[in-house]
Amino acid sequence: MNERLEWQTSLCSASFPAAAYEALCKRSAQSTPFNSLAWLRAAEQALQHGCTLHVLLLWQGDRLIGCLPLVRCPLRLLGMTVHEVRHLGHPLSDRIGLLVEVTNPYLLERALKAIRRRMPHARLQLNELPAIAAHQDLLGHWAMQSWQSEARTSCRVPEHRLSEEDRQEATGDTRYELRRARKRTQACGAIVERITPDGTTIAQCLQTLEAVEAASWKGDNGVGIFSPGPHRDWIIRALTSLAAEGHVRVVQLSLEGRCISYRLGLLDRGRLYDYNIAFLPEFASLGSGRLLLDEWFRWGLDEGWNYIDASRVSLHQSNHQLHERMTGQVEHLRWSFYSRRPSGVALGLAYRLWLLVKPALRAWRNRHATTRVGRSAVKQPSC
Incomplete structure (x- = not known):
């Protein structure tokens, strides 16, 4: 059958085959909410200056068998500008x-x-790809056509497969922490609420969540998903569209009608991606995060979800509370392919050099930190 490639410059244009793309998403087992048109169109509208979008479509007759929305961006390195392509x-x-x-x-x-x-x-470079055979088969061919390539673990995400056993009380330290959180929330009169925002209620919901995050440490440090910056509009547009399609879920702890803590998740094909959490600092002692995570479990059992998923965590020293109850992990890979162009060879060599220097630099920092701690522990002589 005839196979052909086609380029598009926008996911938002009338010429983009939206229906064929959505059918491809439904057929693909590895598709996530972050592959949805709602998410990607919002990402396109938030592209930084100097970045350009190029969408590669792969057709087999009239059937869309592939779509790669790629962004070409400038990358500053050692005073030089090279270009990088990302999903x-x-x-x-x-x-x-x-x-x-x-x-x-x-x-x-x-x-x-x-x-x-x-x-x-x-x-x-393609980030946050699950380490599955389907990706390995595809990208292995690209690795052979590159001057240098790497598939590096970026994180290992805990997931929990829901079962009827989850209706029973948790065991171990988790049970103790949950009991304590419930007692403290009941003592102050706070209640747990489930929210499924739609196209008409999502705006007010996002304003509430944004206010909580702004008052939290994420807001103070400017690292929240709603923090002022180029990504804020992207998040609001994406969540608004996803809510209209029925994919957004929120569990929140409310006190006298005021949200004091929340977890925001994206639901897709029976898997809840736990995407964001924030709480007011004055209520940090309640332990609401673990309590709301348990509410995800209960909600999922009531509605027949299959998995609660941490979505993404840090590779080292992750403190996501789902680690306490996980039944499995999803490994994420960062695939990098260096071209045979002079800039690709130079960037690849610079990365190899960094891999050699990095362990020594980390060891020096650890020694320096240990020395500093030791000096601070020495008592100063009294006058």
Whole structure:
């Protein structure tokens, strides 16, 4: 059957085959909410100056068998500017699936050559891809066509498969922490609420969540999803569209009608992605995070969800509370492909050098920190 490649410059244009793309998402087992048009269109509208979107479509006759929305951006390195290509949605997309149903290696090679011709770059980097065979088969061909490549673990996300056993009380330290949280919330009169915002209620819901996050440490440090910056409008647009499609869930702790803590999640095909959490600092002692996570479990059992998923965590020293009750993990990989262009070779060599220097630098920092702690522990002589 005839296979062809097509380029588009926008996901929002009338010429983009939205229906075919949504059908591809439904067929793809690795598709996530971060692959949805609602999310990606919001990401496109928030593109930074100097970044350009190029959407590669792979067709088999009239059937869409692949879509790669890629962004070409300038990258400053040692006083030089090179170009990097990423999947649309970085860095707020917690997990993406490559929507490519291709078994013909020749078509994959054609796709990579087309990307390099249209979007000259030093490095093509795809973040937060699950470590699954479907991605390995696709990207393994690209690795062989690159000057240098790497598949590096970016995080290991805890997940919990829901079962009837979750209706029973948790065990161990988790049970103790939950009991304490319930006693404290009951003592102050706070209540747990479930919210399923839709297209008419999502605006007020987001204002409430934004106010809580702004007062939290995330707001103070400017690292929240609603913090002022280029990504804020992206988040609001995306969540508004996803709520209209029925994908947004919120559990919150309310006191006298005021939200004091919340967890925000995205529900897709029976999997709840626990995307964001915030609480008012004056109520930190309640232990609301663990209590609201338990509410995800109860809500999921009531509605027949399959998984509660941490969405994304830090690779090292993650303190996500789902670790206490996880039944499995999802490994995320960061795939990097360095081109054979001079800029790609230079960037690849610089990265190799960094890998050699990094362990020594970390060891020096650890020694320096230990020395500093030791000096501070020495008592100063009295006069």
